[in-house]
Amino acid sequence: MIRGMKRIMLLATLLAVGALSLGVAAFQQPAAPPAPRVVEVEKLRDNLWMLKGGGGNTAVFVRTDGITVVDTKNPGWGQPILDQIKKISDKPITTIINTHTHGDHVSGNVEFPATVDVIVQENTQKYMEQSNAVYGLQSTPPENIFTKNGGRGLPRRTFKDTWTIGSGKEAIDLRYFGPAHTGGDAFVIFRDYRVMHVGDTMPTRDFPIMDKNNGGTGIGYAATIAKAAKVKNVDTIINGHNATTTTPADLKLYSKFLADFVKFVQNAKKAGKTVDDVVTTWKTPAKYAGYAEPTTDAQRTARANRIKADAQVIWDETK
Ligand SMILES: [Zn+2]
16 A cells, blocks of 8 residues: 555656656757757877767867867857867867858857867958858858857967968968868868868868858869868868768869869850759769769759859859
């Protein structure tokens, strides 16, 4: 009898707690519960990691005097990055480098300690303050996450063409080769490891965004990344979104792919065709083996929209 009572009381308590937590969850998250934010960690070298998921690929470099992080993913993904870093090293995070202004590469900045030094190419500092709509992706400017956080996470130091952080085996070379994906794309070279983070200048083996709202270009894109592909003493590339690393040869081929596309668009314009004609007639040449081809309707639509946006940028730049 008493046992039965206890059981009932326990059940009642559990129900009450369950209802309470359900109530709280329903209050905070009117829609479905959020998917867990899983950051996948891949060790590239002794002190260099690539963190995947939640936006652009993040690089973590553990140096003697602290940790440098390259790119910080989408809003809400700063803490999951910090949680993974804690498992890697207990050194302080001293530096963030953002490869460019896009929200899926910079938003986590606001979740890092306010003491962290944020470094970007000087044009990117301007774009981060402006928070412009990404061309071909957003029709209205996104809310400025830095303003919303009292300016936290905004860059305080910038470079123009070239800058080196640290020295010797721990040197990080920062380079700018001109506009491509945006007007402030930084190439981050971990010198001793021969590894270069190229951000979204080559996001994957597929069409990039040519974000003219943030200084990006269509016609100049290929030439800019061809310069990056020639950086000496690099054998491994971290891409903005590719799940695996690539090589300078891949970057060079990507530059040729984009140059071919520019030619295709310009020929169409010369022949009196339209941007829509470009979308329906473009076929990725067979020499670009392994390049993404859409397989679902959603992918086909996304790909057509991307080609259309890129073709329009090139079209408008072609006099
Ligand atoms: Zn981007």
